[in-house]
Amino acid sequence: MAEWDPVLYWYARAVGRMQQRPATDPTSWVFQGCIHGIPPTVTQTHEAFSQCPHGGWFFLPWHRGYLWYFERIIRAAIKEIAAEEHITPDPSTTWALPYWDYALDAPSATPPSTFTTRALPAAFRSPKMPDRPGGTTLTVDNPLCLRDDLEPTTEAEFWAAPHRAKDKNTARQVLPYVDLNPFRAMSETIFAATKSRTPVQPTFGSEVSYTVMPHFQPGFGELENVPHNQVHGGVGGWMGRVEGSARDPIFWLHHANLDRLWSGWLDKGNQNPDHTSWLDHAFIFFDGNGQEERPTSKAVMDDARDYAYESLTDGSGTRPVILPPVQAPRAGERVLAASVANPRQPLDVRAATTVSLEPSGVEGAMRSLAARDEPQTNLILTVHDVYTEIPPGTPFHVFLNGPGGDLDPEGPYFVGWISFFGMAGAGGHDASYDVTEQVQRLKDQGLMPDGPLTVSIVPSIPQPATNIPQPSFESVSLTSI
Numbered sequence: 001m002a003e004w005d006p007v008l009y010w011y012a013r014a015v016g017r018m019q020q021r022p023a024t025d026p027t028s029w030v031f032q033g034c035i036h037g038i039p040p041t042v043t044q045t046h047e048a049f050s051q052c053p054h055g056g057w058f059f060l061p062w063h064r065g066y067l068w069y070f071e072r073i074i075r076a077a078i079k080e081i082a083a084e085e086h087i088t089p090d091p092s093t094t095w096a097l098p099y100w101d102y103a104l105d106a107p108s109a110t111p112p113s114t115f116t117t118r119a120l121p122a123a124f125r126s127p128k129m130p131d132r133p134g135g136t137t138l139t140v141d142n143p144l145c146l147r148d149d150l151e152p153t154t155e156a157e158f159w160a161a162p163h164r165a166k167d168k169n170t171a172r173q174v175l176p177y178v179d180l181n182p183f184r185a186m187s188e189t190i191f192a193a194t195k196s197r198t199p200v201q202p203t204f205g206s207e208v209s210y211t212v213m214p215h216f217q218p219g220f221g222e223l224e225n226v227p228h229n230q231v232h233g234g235v236g237g238w239m240g241r242v243e244g245s246a247r248d249p250i251f252w253l254h255h256a257n258l259d260r261l262w263s264g265w266l267d268k269g270n271q272n273p274d275h276t277s278w279l280d281h282a283f284i285f286f287d288g289n290g291q292e293e294r295p296t297s298k299a300v301m302d303d304a305r306d307y308a309y310e311s312l313t314d315g316s317g318t319r320p321v322i323l324p325p326v327q328a329p330r331a332g333e334r335v336l337a338a339s340v341a342n343p344r345q346p347l348d349v350r351a352a353t354t355v356s357l358e359p360s361g362v363e364g365a366m367r368s369l370a371a372r373d374e375p376q377t378n379l380i381l382t383v384h385d386v387y388t389e390i391p392p393g394t395p396f397h398v399f400l401n402g403p404g405g406d407l408d409p410e411g412p413y414f415v416g417w418i419s420f421f422g423m424a425g426a427g428g429h430d431a432s433y434d435v436t437e438q439v440q441r442l443k444d445q446g447l448m449p450d451g452p453l454t455v456s457i458v459p460s461i462p463q464p465a466t467n468i469p470q471p472s473f474e475s476v477s478l479t480s481i
């Protein structure tokens with residue numbers, strides 16, 4: 001799509017129109033954002049606010065409905081503007097929400113010399129836009145672009161204005177490919193599982209949450225973990241917070257891509273759940289005229305039958321060298337090794353933070369495991385009580401290694417991600433990983449020598465020097481369950 005393709009031009013015009021409407025109008029930009037989450041600066045309430053479910057099996061159908069109704073509001077706004085400006089034919093009749101295909105450009109050995117699909121699309125980072133469809137000179141303020149020059153250090157400053165993480169508009173890539181690669185999600189074969197299983201069954205579409213719409217809980221399916229959470233954190237600023245993310249116009253193109261990946265996953269022969277508690281759950285949305293509707297999950301999926309994506313396979317991932325294990329539940333029956341009792345440690349946003357586990361070396365841990373003589377033992381690595389006040393503008397990669405172990409997220413020591421979407425200011429959370437197979441593989445390959453066992457936590461995109469309060473964590477442990 002060209003930088004100012006008419007689809008993007010009209011999207012920008014419609015977003016600008018929605019932004020002019022009073023926040024009490026369901027078709028306004030603020031109201032639509034509040035359906036996802038409410039920034040603390042918004043004091044009005046509504047039954048339809050703060051509905052977004054994350055970490056449960058309504059994640060995909062709810063967001064599909066959210067997009068579908070939003071698209072109708074955008075079309076109605078385009079129709080309104082086109083009528084006022086006597087533009088024919090009416091551009092709203094052929095308008096559809098585009099998707100941001102961030103994983104389309106696969107990784108290359110050399111750093112990209114031009115912008116790739118991993119950077120924000122041009123129309124979203126240019127402060128100015130054309131004054132008419134097809135125009136080439138950029139003269140008018142562009143509602144699709146959010147500032148990236150703020151460094152809020154308090155909640156009040158953070159919520160003062162919609163923004164992205166520092167310098168994000170000029171970044172060559174929002175995130176490295178490994179954080180965007182949907183391969184693992186697309187390889188899953190079941191949509192949802194219950195969390196009673198240990199280790200947690202990996203799924204495409206998150207945990208069975210029965211009839212509950214959890215606003216935010218960690219029960220991510222693979223798609224929600226990567227690329228969903230990582231892209232939220234990678235764009236950062238308001239996109240990195242549930243309460244503000246839908247106020248960044250890129251939000252809707254991010255979720256359109258996730259919705260497309262869902263269609264692609266089904267197209268491979270996978271199945272949605274057939275439970276009535278999933279199919280019959282009703283959501284609250286508003287049509288193009290602001291009329292409230294309460295479609296069920298099933299109705300939302302039926303509506304989408306009129307749609308086809310341009311491609312169901314582009315940007316759907318390539319096989320990574322290492323498939324990191326799925327996030328495991330906190331279990332910790334027996335601690336095998338842990339970081340020495342430290343005070344809370346800051347998580348460096350510019351470089352690696354490394355901690356040593358004691359007793360040193362994995363030998364002791366493996367021996368005591370063997371002594372237990374249990375076939376079903378799992379090794380769980382946990383970073384305890386990860387906390388952030390302000391989202392750091394990057395997710396983090398976690399590595400389990402020894403001295404000299406490399407910090408390549410495509411390498412053998414990569415364990416998984418820490419992301420802060422839904423976590424900022426919300427109290428600490430534990431990030432856990434099942435490292436059983438990985439430790440066995442490293443030992444088999446002679447890649448885990450005796451000596452200190454270390455855990456490194458590295459920002460996906462090292463951040464510029466900043467005054468933003470750093471995230472922190474309490475300790476790291478290796479346990480067996």
Ligand SMILES: [Cu+2]
Nearest residue numbers: 228232245255
């Ligand atoms: Cu999202």
